Amino acid sequence: MAGQEAVNRYARAFVSIISKKENALALYGEFHDAVQGLTENKAIVHYFMNPSILTRDKVDMIAKMMTEAGSDEIVRRLIVTLIKNNRFNILTYLAEPIRRMLYEQLGMVEVKLTVPVALSKEMEKKFKAAFEKKTGKQVILSTEIDSGVIGGAVARIGSLLIDGSVKTNLVKVREKLTGEMQWR
Protein backbone atom coordinates (compact mmCIF):
# COMPACT_ATOMS: atom_id res chain seq x y z
CA MET A 1 0.00 0.00 0.00
CA ALA A 2 1.17 3.46 -0.88
CA GLY A 3 2.56 5.44 2.08
CA GLN A 4 1.20 3.68 5.15
CA GLU A 5 3.00 6.23 7.29
CA ALA A 6 1.33 9.09 5.47
CA VAL A 7 -2.08 7.38 5.70
CA ASN A 8 -1.76 7.00 9.46
CA ARG A 9 -0.51 10.55 9.86
CA TYR A 10 -3.44 12.08 7.94
CA ALA A 11 -5.92 9.74 9.64
CA ARG A 12 -4.68 10.70 13.10
CA ALA A 13 -4.85 14.40 12.25
CA PHE A 14 -8.37 14.14 10.86
CA VAL A 15 -9.61 12.02 13.77
CA SER A 16 -8.10 14.38 16.34
CA ILE A 17 -10.11 17.20 14.78
CA ILE A 18 -13.47 15.51 14.20
CA SER A 19 -13.51 13.52 17.44
CA LYS A 20 -14.00 16.77 19.34
CA LYS A 21 -17.10 17.52 17.35
CA GLU A 22 -20.50 16.28 18.40
CA ASN A 23 -21.28 15.11 14.88
CA ALA A 24 -18.00 13.19 14.53
CA LEU A 25 -19.67 10.11 13.09
CA ALA A 26 -21.63 12.20 10.58
CA LEU A 27 -18.43 13.96 9.55
CA TYR A 28 -16.76 10.61 9.07
CA GLY A 29 -19.79 9.49 7.00
CA GLU A 30 -19.48 12.59 4.88
CA PHE A 31 -15.79 12.00 4.36
CA HIS A 32 -16.47 8.38 3.43
CA ASP A 33 -19.07 9.41 0.86
CA ALA A 34 -16.78 12.07 -0.57
CA VAL A 35 -13.96 9.60 -0.95
CA GLN A 36 -16.28 7.11 -2.64
CA GLY A 37 -17.58 9.79 -5.00
CA LEU A 38 -14.07 10.89 -5.95
CA THR A 39 -12.44 7.52 -6.34
CA GLU A 40 -15.24 5.65 -8.10
CA ASN A 41 -15.22 8.04 -11.03
CA LYS A 42 -12.32 7.20 -13.32
CA ALA A 43 -12.32 10.62 -15.01
CA ILE A 44 -11.92 12.33 -11.65
CA VAL A 45 -9.15 9.94 -10.62
CA HIS A 46 -7.29 10.52 -13.91
CA TYR A 47 -7.64 14.25 -13.51
CA PHE A 48 -6.25 14.36 -9.98
CA MET A 49 -3.53 11.84 -10.68
CA ASN A 50 -2.39 13.63 -13.85
CA PRO A 51 1.03 15.20 -13.16
CA SER A 52 0.75 17.57 -16.13
CA ILE A 53 -2.17 19.42 -14.49
CA LEU A 54 -1.09 22.08 -12.04
CA THR A 55 -1.74 21.36 -8.38
CA ARG A 56 -3.24 24.81 -8.02
CA ASP A 57 -5.85 23.97 -10.68
CA LYS A 58 -6.60 20.65 -8.95
CA VAL A 59 -7.04 22.45 -5.62
CA ASP A 60 -9.34 25.01 -7.17
CA MET A 61 -11.31 22.24 -8.85
CA ILE A 62 -11.80 20.14 -5.70
CA ALA A 63 -12.65 23.17 -3.57
CA LYS A 64 -15.27 24.18 -6.08
CA MET A 65 -16.68 20.66 -6.36
CA MET A 66 -16.98 20.20 -2.62
CA THR A 67 -18.41 23.63 -2.01
CA GLU A 68 -21.05 22.96 -4.61
CA ALA A 69 -21.77 19.59 -3.04
CA GLY A 70 -22.22 21.34 0.33
CA SER A 71 -19.47 19.43 2.10
CA ASP A 72 -18.44 20.27 5.63
CA GLU A 73 -15.53 22.62 6.02
CA ILE A 74 -13.39 20.09 7.90
CA VAL A 75 -13.88 17.37 5.32
CA ARG A 76 -13.22 19.78 2.52
CA ARG A 77 -10.06 21.03 4.16
CA LEU A 78 -8.67 17.49 4.56
CA ILE A 79 -9.28 16.57 0.95
CA VAL A 80 -7.91 19.89 -0.32
CA THR A 81 -4.80 19.39 1.82
CA LEU A 82 -4.30 15.92 0.40
CA ILE A 83 -4.52 17.22 -3.16
CA LYS A 84 -2.29 20.17 -2.37
CA ASN A 85 0.32 17.72 -1.06
CA ASN A 86 -0.11 15.41 -4.07
CA ARG A 87 -1.56 12.67 -1.89
CA PHE A 88 -4.68 11.89 -3.87
CA ASN A 89 -3.43 8.31 -4.21
CA ILE A 90 -3.88 7.61 -0.48
CA LEU A 91 -7.44 8.83 -0.36
CA THR A 92 -8.88 5.33 -0.86
CA TYR A 93 -6.83 3.96 2.01
CA LEU A 94 -7.78 6.63 4.51
CA ALA A 95 -11.40 5.68 5.25
CA GLU A 96 -10.65 2.47 7.16
CA PRO A 97 -7.96 3.79 9.55
CA ILE A 98 -10.01 6.93 10.16
CA ARG A 99 -13.03 4.83 11.08
CA ARG A 100 -10.97 2.59 13.34
CA MET A 101 -9.23 5.48 15.06
CA LEU A 102 -12.44 7.45 15.42
CA TYR A 103 -14.27 4.54 17.04
CA GLU A 104 -11.36 4.10 19.38
CA GLN A 105 -11.29 7.78 20.19
CA LEU A 106 -15.02 7.83 20.86
CA GLY A 107 -14.89 4.67 22.96
CA MET A 108 -16.74 2.68 20.35
CA VAL A 109 -16.12 -0.68 18.84
CA GLU A 110 -17.35 -2.23 15.64
CA VAL A 111 -18.68 -5.75 15.85
CA LYS A 112 -19.27 -7.73 12.69
CA LEU A 113 -21.71 -10.49 13.40
CA THR A 114 -22.25 -13.33 10.97
CA VAL A 115 -25.51 -15.21 11.52
CA PRO A 116 -27.39 -17.91 9.59
CA VAL A 117 -30.71 -16.04 9.52
CA ALA A 118 -31.69 -12.39 9.81
CA LEU A 119 -31.81 -11.06 13.36
CA SER A 120 -34.98 -9.58 14.77
CA LYS A 121 -34.68 -6.09 16.24
CA GLU A 122 -34.99 -7.53 19.70
CA MET A 123 -32.23 -10.09 19.09
CA GLU A 124 -30.02 -7.39 17.61
CA LYS A 125 -30.48 -5.28 20.74
CA LYS A 126 -29.64 -8.25 22.91
CA PHE A 127 -26.51 -8.97 20.92
CA LYS A 128 -25.48 -5.33 21.03
CA ALA A 129 -26.00 -5.21 24.78
CA ALA A 130 -24.02 -8.43 25.24
CA PHE A 131 -21.10 -7.15 23.17
CA GLU A 132 -21.15 -3.81 24.98
CA LYS A 133 -21.02 -5.61 28.28
CA LYS A 134 -18.18 -7.78 27.04
CA THR A 135 -16.09 -4.96 25.53
CA GLY A 136 -17.08 -2.15 27.85
CA LYS A 137 -17.50 0.08 24.80
CA GLN A 138 -20.32 1.37 22.69
CA VAL A 139 -20.91 -1.19 19.98
CA ILE A 140 -21.56 -0.50 16.32
CA LEU A 141 -23.09 -3.75 15.23
CA SER A 142 -23.13 -4.83 11.61
CA THR A 143 -24.64 -8.16 10.65
CA GLU A 144 -24.03 -10.44 7.73
CA ILE A 145 -26.22 -13.40 6.82
CA ASP A 146 -24.45 -16.59 5.84
CA SER A 147 -26.47 -19.84 5.84
CA GLY A 148 -23.19 -21.76 5.78
CA VAL A 149 -22.80 -20.96 9.47
CA ILE A 150 -25.74 -23.42 10.00
CA GLY A 151 -26.46 -22.29 13.54
CA GLY A 152 -25.01 -20.06 16.30
CA ALA A 153 -23.01 -17.01 15.20
CA VAL A 154 -19.55 -15.65 14.50
CA ALA A 155 -18.51 -12.30 15.88
CA ARG A 156 -15.43 -10.33 14.86
CA ILE A 157 -14.37 -7.52 17.16
CA GLY A 158 -11.26 -5.99 15.62
CA SER A 159 -8.78 -8.82 15.55
CA LEU A 160 -10.77 -10.88 18.06
CA LEU A 161 -12.91 -13.69 16.68
CA ILE A 162 -15.66 -15.27 18.77
CA ASP A 163 -16.80 -18.26 16.77
CA GLY A 164 -19.80 -20.14 18.15
CA SER A 165 -21.16 -21.41 14.87
CA VAL A 166 -22.50 -24.93 14.39
CA LYS A 167 -20.30 -25.19 11.31
CA THR A 168 -17.16 -24.53 13.34
CA ASN A 169 -18.32 -26.95 16.01
CA LEU A 170 -18.66 -29.64 13.37
CA VAL A 171 -15.17 -28.84 12.11
CA LYS A 172 -13.88 -29.09 15.68
CA VAL A 173 -15.58 -32.46 16.10
CA ARG A 174 -13.93 -33.68 12.91
CA GLU A 175 -10.54 -32.32 13.97
CA LYS A 176 -10.90 -33.93 17.37
CA LEU A 177 -11.75 -37.29 15.88
CA THR A 178 -9.01 -37.20 13.25
CA GLY A 179 -6.57 -35.79 15.83
CA GLU A 180 -7.32 -38.65 18.21
CA MET A 181 -6.73 -41.10 15.41
CA GLN A 182 -3.30 -39.71 14.73
CA TRP A 183 -2.24 -40.38 18.32
CA ARG A 184 -3.39 -43.97 18.28
Place this chain on the structure above:
Amino acid sequence: MKKLVVLVFFMGVPAFAAGHIPEGYWFELFAKSVNAVVFFGVLFWLVRKPIANALRSQRENLSLQLEDAERKEKEAAERLAQIEARMEGLKDEVEEILKKTDEAANREKERILEQAKREAEKIHRIAEREIEMRFRTAKDELRKYMTDMAVEKAESILLEKMETRDIENTMMQYLKELEG
Protein backbone atom coordinates in the same frame (compact mmCIF):
# COMPACT_ATOMS: atom_id res chain seq x y z
CA MET B 1 110.17 -89.57 -43.66
CA LYS B 2 109.68 -93.29 -44.00
CA LYS B 3 106.59 -92.70 -46.00
CA LEU B 4 108.54 -90.38 -48.32
CA VAL B 5 111.20 -93.10 -48.98
CA VAL B 6 108.48 -95.63 -49.74
CA LEU B 7 106.89 -93.22 -52.11
CA VAL B 8 110.19 -92.59 -53.97
CA PHE B 9 110.74 -96.34 -54.17
CA PHE B 10 107.38 -96.96 -55.75
CA MET B 11 108.05 -94.31 -58.37
CA GLY B 12 110.45 -96.76 -60.08
CA VAL B 13 107.98 -99.61 -60.11
CA PRO B 14 106.42 -98.73 -63.53
CA ALA B 15 109.92 -99.11 -65.17
CA PHE B 16 110.36 -102.60 -63.77
CA ALA B 17 106.88 -103.52 -64.84
CA ALA B 18 107.64 -102.55 -68.47
CA GLY B 19 110.55 -105.10 -68.62
CA HIS B 20 113.36 -102.86 -69.75
CA ILE B 21 114.86 -99.71 -68.31
CA PRO B 22 115.38 -96.87 -70.77
CA GLU B 23 118.52 -94.79 -70.76
CA GLY B 24 118.71 -91.94 -68.34
CA TYR B 25 115.90 -93.46 -66.46
CA TRP B 26 117.69 -93.60 -63.15
CA PHE B 27 118.88 -90.08 -63.38
CA GLU B 28 115.44 -88.92 -64.20
CA LEU B 29 114.09 -91.02 -61.38
CA PHE B 30 116.63 -89.57 -59.06
CA ALA B 31 115.84 -86.04 -60.16
CA LYS B 32 112.16 -86.61 -59.80
CA SER B 33 112.76 -88.18 -56.42
CA VAL B 34 114.81 -85.23 -55.29
CA ASN B 35 112.20 -82.95 -56.72
CA ALA B 36 109.49 -84.85 -54.89
CA VAL B 37 111.52 -84.86 -51.68
CA VAL B 38 112.11 -81.10 -51.98
CA PHE B 39 108.47 -80.52 -52.87
CA PHE B 40 107.10 -82.52 -50.02
CA GLY B 41 109.78 -81.17 -47.70
CA VAL B 42 108.85 -77.58 -48.54
CA LEU B 43 105.23 -78.50 -48.37
CA PHE B 44 105.71 -80.11 -45.01
CA TRP B 45 107.77 -77.18 -43.77
CA LEU B 46 105.07 -74.76 -44.93
CA VAL B 47 102.01 -76.63 -43.78
CA ARG B 48 103.33 -78.28 -40.64
CA LYS B 49 102.88 -75.34 -38.25
CA PRO B 50 99.45 -74.11 -39.37
CA ILE B 51 98.12 -77.67 -39.47
CA ALA B 52 99.63 -78.41 -36.11
CA ASN B 53 98.21 -75.19 -34.77
CA ALA B 54 94.86 -75.91 -36.30
CA LEU B 55 94.84 -79.40 -34.91
CA ARG B 56 95.97 -78.19 -31.50
CA SER B 57 93.35 -75.46 -31.56
CA GLN B 58 90.73 -77.95 -32.60
CA ARG B 59 91.82 -80.28 -29.87
CA GLU B 60 91.77 -77.54 -27.31
CA ASN B 61 88.44 -76.42 -28.61
CA LEU B 62 87.08 -79.91 -28.42
CA SER B 63 88.50 -80.21 -24.95
CA LEU B 64 86.87 -76.98 -23.91
CA GLN B 65 83.61 -78.04 -25.49
CA LEU B 66 83.89 -81.33 -23.73
CA GLU B 67 84.57 -79.60 -20.44
CA ASP B 68 81.69 -77.24 -21.08
CA ALA B 69 79.41 -80.11 -21.95
CA GLU B 70 80.49 -81.93 -18.81
CA ARG B 71 79.90 -78.83 -16.76
CA LYS B 72 76.50 -78.29 -18.32
CA GLU B 73 75.65 -81.89 -17.81
CA LYS B 74 76.62 -81.56 -14.18
CA GLU B 75 74.59 -78.41 -13.85
CA ALA B 76 71.62 -80.01 -15.57
CA ALA B 77 71.90 -82.93 -13.24
CA GLU B 78 72.01 -80.59 -10.24
CA ARG B 79 69.07 -78.64 -11.61
CA LEU B 80 67.22 -81.84 -12.23
CA ALA B 81 67.92 -82.88 -8.68
CA GLN B 82 66.72 -79.52 -7.41
CA ILE B 83 63.60 -79.69 -9.53
CA GLU B 84 62.94 -83.22 -8.39
CA ALA B 85 63.41 -82.13 -4.80
CA ARG B 86 61.18 -79.18 -5.37
CA MET B 87 58.61 -81.31 -7.12
CA GLU B 88 58.64 -83.51 -4.07
CA GLY B 89 58.05 -80.49 -1.86
CA LEU B 90 55.59 -79.02 -4.33
CA LYS B 91 53.16 -81.79 -3.77
CA ASP B 92 53.04 -80.98 -0.05
CA GLU B 93 52.89 -77.31 -0.84
CA VAL B 94 49.98 -77.86 -3.24
CA GLU B 95 48.22 -79.91 -0.60
CA GLU B 96 48.82 -77.18 1.95
CA ILE B 97 47.54 -74.50 -0.43
CA LEU B 98 44.51 -76.61 -1.27
CA LYS B 99 43.83 -77.10 2.41
CA LYS B 100 44.15 -73.39 3.16
CA THR B 101 42.01 -72.50 0.14
CA ASP B 102 39.41 -74.97 1.30
CA GLU B 103 39.39 -73.46 4.77
CA ALA B 104 39.22 -69.91 3.41
CA ALA B 105 36.42 -70.89 1.05
CA ASN B 106 34.52 -72.48 3.93
CA ARG B 107 35.00 -69.41 6.09
CA GLU B 108 33.85 -67.16 3.22
CA LYS B 109 30.89 -69.40 2.64
CA GLU B 110 29.91 -69.19 6.30
CA ARG B 111 30.42 -65.46 6.30
CA ILE B 112 28.28 -65.02 3.20
CA LEU B 113 25.60 -67.26 4.65
CA GLU B 114 25.64 -65.33 7.91
CA GLN B 115 25.48 -62.03 6.08
CA ALA B 116 22.67 -63.28 3.85
CA LYS B 117 20.82 -64.42 6.96
CA ARG B 118 21.25 -61.02 8.58
CA GLU B 119 20.14 -59.27 5.39
CA ALA B 120 17.12 -61.51 5.15
CA GLU B 121 16.20 -60.78 8.78
CA LYS B 122 16.66 -57.06 8.18
CA ILE B 123 14.49 -57.15 5.05
CA HIS B 124 11.92 -59.12 6.97
CA ARG B 125 11.86 -56.57 9.78
CA ILE B 126 11.61 -53.68 7.31
CA ALA B 127 8.82 -55.42 5.44
CA GLU B 128 6.96 -56.04 8.70
CA ARG B 129 7.32 -52.40 9.71
CA GLU B 130 6.24 -51.25 6.25
CA ILE B 131 3.19 -53.50 6.34
CA GLU B 132 2.32 -52.31 9.82
CA MET B 133 2.76 -48.68 8.82
CA ARG B 134 0.68 -49.06 5.67
CA PHE B 135 -1.97 -50.90 7.58
CA ARG B 136 -2.09 -48.13 10.17
CA THR B 137 -2.18 -45.46 7.45
CA ALA B 138 -4.96 -47.24 5.61
CA LYS B 139 -6.86 -47.61 8.88
CA ASP B 140 -6.39 -43.92 9.68
CA GLU B 141 -7.41 -42.91 6.19
CA LEU B 142 -10.48 -45.06 6.41
CA ARG B 143 -11.42 -43.62 9.77
CA LYS B 144 -10.74 -40.11 8.51
CA TYR B 145 -12.91 -40.79 5.50
CA MET B 146 -15.64 -42.14 7.75
CA THR B 147 -15.37 -39.11 10.03
CA ASP B 148 -15.51 -36.74 7.07
CA MET B 149 -18.52 -38.57 5.74
CA ALA B 150 -20.22 -38.50 9.12
CA VAL B 151 -19.56 -34.79 9.61
CA GLU B 152 -20.68 -33.98 6.06
CA LYS B 153 -23.80 -36.02 6.58
CA ALA B 154 -24.45 -34.31 9.92
CA GLU B 155 -23.99 -30.94 8.23
CA SER B 156 -26.39 -31.75 5.42
CA ILE B 157 -28.96 -33.12 7.89
CA LEU B 158 -28.67 -30.00 10.01
CA LEU B 159 -29.04 -27.73 6.99
CA GLU B 160 -32.02 -29.72 5.81
CA LYS B 161 -33.81 -30.37 9.06
CA MET B 162 -33.09 -27.29 11.16
CA GLU B 163 -35.98 -24.87 11.21
CA THR B 164 -35.77 -21.14 11.83
CA ARG B 165 -36.77 -21.69 15.46
CA ASP B 166 -33.93 -24.18 15.93
CA ILE B 167 -31.46 -21.79 14.33
CA GLU B 168 -32.66 -18.98 16.57
CA ASN B 169 -32.21 -21.27 19.54
CA THR B 170 -28.58 -21.87 18.55
CA MET B 171 -28.11 -18.10 18.26
CA MET B 172 -29.67 -17.66 21.68
CA GLN B 173 -27.32 -20.28 23.01
CA TYR B 174 -24.41 -18.32 21.52
CA LEU B 175 -25.76 -15.17 23.13
CA LYS B 176 -26.00 -16.88 26.51
CA GLU B 177 -22.43 -18.07 26.21
CA LEU B 178 -21.40 -14.56 25.25
CA GLU B 179 -23.15 -13.10 28.29
CA GLY B 180 -21.30 -15.68 30.33
